[in-house]
Amino acid sequence: MTTALHIYHSITRQKELFIPETPGFIGMYVCGPTVYNDVHLGNCRTFVSFDIIYRYLQTIGYQVRYVRNITDVGHLLDDGEDRMSKGARLEKKEPMEVAQKYTVGFHNMMRIFQTLPPSIEPRATGHIPEQIEMVETILKNGLAYIKNGSVYFDTQKYIDNKGDYGVLSGRKIDELLSETRDNLKNQSEKNHPADFAIWMKASDEHIMRWNSPWGIGFPGWHLECSAMSLKYLGEVFDIHGGGNDLKFPHHENEIAQNMGSCQCKGAKYWLHTNMLLLNGKKMSKSDGNTISPEQLFIGNSEHISKSYSPMVVKFFMLQCHYRSTLDLTDAALLAAEKGYKRLMEAYKWIQSVNHPGTKGDAGQDADIEALIEAAHLDMADDFNTPKALSRLFELVNKLNSLKDKHIGWDQISPATFENIKQVFSLFINDIFAVDSDVEGDLSGNQDKSLLDGLMNLIIQMRNDARLRKDWATADLIRDALKENKVELKDGKDGSSWQVTES
Ligand code: AMP
Ligand code: ZN
Numbered sequence: 001m002t003t004a005l006h007i008y009h010s011i012t013r014q015k016e017l018f019i020p021e022t023p024g025f026i027g028m029y030v031c032g033p034t035v036y037n038d039v040h041l042g043n044c045r046t047f048v049s050f051d052i053i054y055r056y057l058q059t060i061g062y063q064v065r066y067v068r069n070i071t072d073v074g075h076l077l078d079d080g081e082d083r084m085s086k087g088a089r090l091e092k093k094e095p096m097e098v099a100q101k102y103t104v105g106f107h108n109m110m111r112i113f114q115t116l117p118p119s120i121e122p123r124a125t126g127h128i129p130e131q132i133e134m135v136e137t138i139l140k141n142g143l144a145y146i147k148n149g150s151v152y153f154d155t156q157k158y159i160d161n162k163g164d165y166g167v168l169s170g171r172k173i174d175e176l177l178s179e180t181r182d183n184l185k186n187q188s189e190k191n192h193p194a195d196f197a198i199w200m201k202a203s204d205e206h207i208m209r210w211n212s213p214w215g216i217g218f219p220g221w222h223l224e225c226s227a228m229s230l231k232y233l234g235e236v237f238d239i240h241g242g243g244n245d246l247k248f249p250h251h252e253n254e255i256a257q258n259m260g261s262c263q264c265k266g267a268k269y270w271l272h273t274n275m276l277l278l279n280g281k282k283m284s285k286s287d288g289n290t291i292s293p294e295q296l297f298i299g300n301s302e303h304i305s306k307s308y309s310p311m312v313v314k315f316f317m318l319q320c321h322y323r324s325t326l327d328l329t330d331a332a333l334l335a336a337e338k339g340y341k342r343l344m345e346a347y348k349w350i351q352s353v354n355h356p357g358t359k360g361d362a363g364q365d366a367d368i369e370a371l372i373e374a375a376h377l378d379m380a381d382d383f384n385t386p387k388a389l390s391r392l393f394e395l396v397n398k399l400n401s402l403k404d405k406h407i408g409w410d411q412i413s414p415a416t417f418e419n420i421k422q423v424f425s426l427f428i429n430d431i432f433a434v435d436s437d438v439e440g441d442l443s444g445n446q447d448k449s450l451l452d453g454l455m456n457l458i459i460q461m462r463n464d465a466r467l468r469k470d471w472a473t474a475d476l477i478r479d480a481l482k483e484n485k486v487e488l489k490d491g492k493d494g495s496s497w498q499v500t501e502s
Contacts, residue, residue, distance in 0.1 A: 003380040010270040027237030029229040034071040035102035036087035042276040049322040051115035068118040072099040114433040124224035131219040143260040149201030149215040169248035222253035240267030315340040346396040360413025
């Protein structure tokens with residue numbers, strides 16, 4: 001921990017010197033996914049960004065407790081329906097079945113992107129008593145009120161008691177009003193439109209329900225993160241993260257709940273990642289401007305000309321700072337693929353050669369050492385991955401000159417050569433973790449041809465069944481594929497397949 005770490009704090013809106021609450025230790029909480037459908041690429045960008053931060057903090061010597069929750073109750077849609085219940089209704093499943101299915105899918109995707117599991121991954125439904133207790137404390141502190149079996153946080157009382165509502169989103173309460181999405185149906189129950197539900201009465205048809213001192217209901221979405229961060233990280237912890245779409249109302253309300261219950265501010269530093277765009281526009285399923293990670297990996301989308309391997313996609317994410325919007329285009333992915341290949345080829349080469357032992361050139365050595373130092377400083381400067389990558393590419397240029405004999409071994413000392421090896425290994429394996437495609441086909445075409453082969457086999461089996469007039473088997477195959485989001489189209493030239501979005 002020799003370098004001072006600076007991180008951009010969303011509340012002060014500037015880079016701050018990072019001072020952990022307990023020297024040597026870091027508590028970090030990141031809002032995890034709402035597991036009611038497949039994880040999308042935007043989610044992946046946010047979780048990859050925090051994985052890099054988690055990894056980096058460990059490489060500079062911190063012991064990090066990284067808590068990332070699973071939201072499996074309470075996150076409502078604009079019409080007031082619980083996202084999990086909606087998922088369950090659409091799929092004719094128990095909400096817990098839906099949660100399980102998409103949690104497994106999420107973990108799988110996180111593995112594909114080579115991210116580490118968090119230290120603790122608490123589920124909202126596993127922490128109902130903690131959430132009820134927090135509601136009771138807020139009520140006891142006079143900062144909430146009960147209406148018809150629901151409990152609302154009293155933002156006006158909070159403000160009267162010098163609570164800084166709007167501290168994170170930096171907006172006036174009136175501007176925030178129209179955006180509250182916790183339960184539009186119940187707006188009339190609130191004393192003030194800015195108040196938000198911390199416990200909601202469950203209607204008869206609501207599937208997710210628990211007993212509480214206020215009747216049968218379920219917790220408000222914002223409450224889980226306050227309750228679980230308090231339980232696992234304490235009243236004050238170091239870092240809280242999420243995508244910047246969560247600043248309001250989710251994180252603003254989390255702060256109010258923390259202050260309203262234990263009079264503690266929770267996180268010392270708030271970090272927010274920026275959004276992933278597709279061809280310059282917000283990703284949106286409704287207007288077709290969307291692409292799933294799977295579609296990217298197998299090259300099955302109108303938005304791309306070919307498949308891209310997971311590590312190329314991850315490298316593409318790293319080329320952009322986490323606080324900037326990232327625009328996914330085919331051209332940018334093609335460029336990222338070239339860059340990734342170049343980096344990995346240099347990495348492979350340096351691992352395979354040994355320095356002959358000749359003395360180096362002091363000027364050249366100093367240049368290289370300065371680049372290595374700069375890459376470390378870039379990461380300490382609010383986790384600037386694109387800048388650190390650019391230093392690695394300057395080192396790649398040096399290595400290629402050496403490899404192509406434009407400069408001789410006498411230009412770089414053995415110690416400096418060893419330092420290049422180490423810095424490559426540190427970034428590529430430990431911090432960025434983009435090493436896994438090295439052995440395979442870097443373009444991901446190997447996976448695609450395997451998939452094509454398997455799909456041809458399945459289509460052949462179905463055709464055989466149809467020829468035998470075994471309609472049950474033919475339908476079973478089509479339906480099973482559909483379950484896995486693969487749609488078969490039967491035409492006069494045979495059957496073709498495509499991956500669907502939902
Ligand atoms: P959700 O499952 O919707 O609660 O989102 C999980 C995480 O992904 C949150 O931190 C969101 O802020 C983040 N997120 C959602 N959409 C995007 C996007 N397009 N780009 C980056 N992060 C996103
Ligand atoms: Zn949260």
